Amino acid sequence: MAWIELPRPATAGAEPAGHVRIGYARASTVRQSLDTQLDGLQAAGVTRVLAEKISTRATTRPELDKAVALARELRSAEVAVTLVVHEHKRPGRGLDLAALAEQLRAAGIALEFLTGELQGSHDPSGVMFTVLAALSGMEREYIRDRTLEGHESARSRGKAIGGAAVTDESMLSMALHLRDQHLSLRDIAARLVITKGKKKSRHPSVATVLRMLRDHDDAAAG
Structure with missing residues (x-):
């Protein structure tokens, strides 16, 4: 390049x-x-x-x-x-x-x-x-491992994990469209609406939008 x-x-x-x-x-x-x-x-x-x-x-x-x-x-x-x-x-x-x-x-x-x-x-x-360089990577792996452990524990008790219950393919599609227009995560979240569950009709959190897009990007990269 x-x-x-x-x-x-x-x-x-x-x-x-x-x-x-x-x-x-x-x-x-x-x-x-x-x-x-x-x-x-x-x-x-x-x-x-x-x-x-x-x-x-x-x-x-x-x-x-x-x-x-x-x-x-x-x-x-x-x-x-x-x-x-x-x-x-x-x-x-x-x-x-x-x-x-x-x-x-x-x-x-x-x-x-x-x-x-x-x-x-x-x-x-x-x-x-x-x-410091080594610790930056170790901290990321530690957080990831603890998160996966928490997810596995939640699954074993039949509980929903994080924002997974409020997102769907339609929301992801709209979020990707808005990101392509260079909107910030906060603006994207403000334009999305949850369509099911206890949080129906509310906007997802910025963290939920970030996680949804990051999971999509990781899957695409994989």
Whole structure:
């Protein structure tokens, strides 16, 4: 994928001589927009970005590999390089993120996250960064395991799970249509109506809409 050339922000000064900031952006599905990430990278003064739309579950990310390869090439020419990403979930979580940090550390490449738990500039060689990267993945897996345990326990007692009782194919279809129009989750929820159960005629929660769309995206990616 070719570079995405972003216009330089009006407030951004000239890029320091001998220092290159390479941007990377990723969306999990083809339906998801990269606009928020690209806007954030542009505001941070990044003008060249490698981007891709590929599932979080993918074992390889070609455009990320290209960004790292280019950064290594520039470092071999004695140019200071920083890989800039919107948030740590874009390049990977847990062990994937720790592995990326090791690659960058070995090449002397800095890493910067614009938002999220690991926001800020990092020296990938630092022990603290490696620990935080691993913990970010462990926390996600812990939450997932506890959620699955709760679902299994609820099923064994014949109870409905989360928002599953209030969603259906018709609601999902409408939610996908509204998302394609770039509406926020809050606006999508406000336009949907529950058609059955105790919450009939009410709007689903934002969390329910998020879960419904995420489950759909995960199934599509699978």
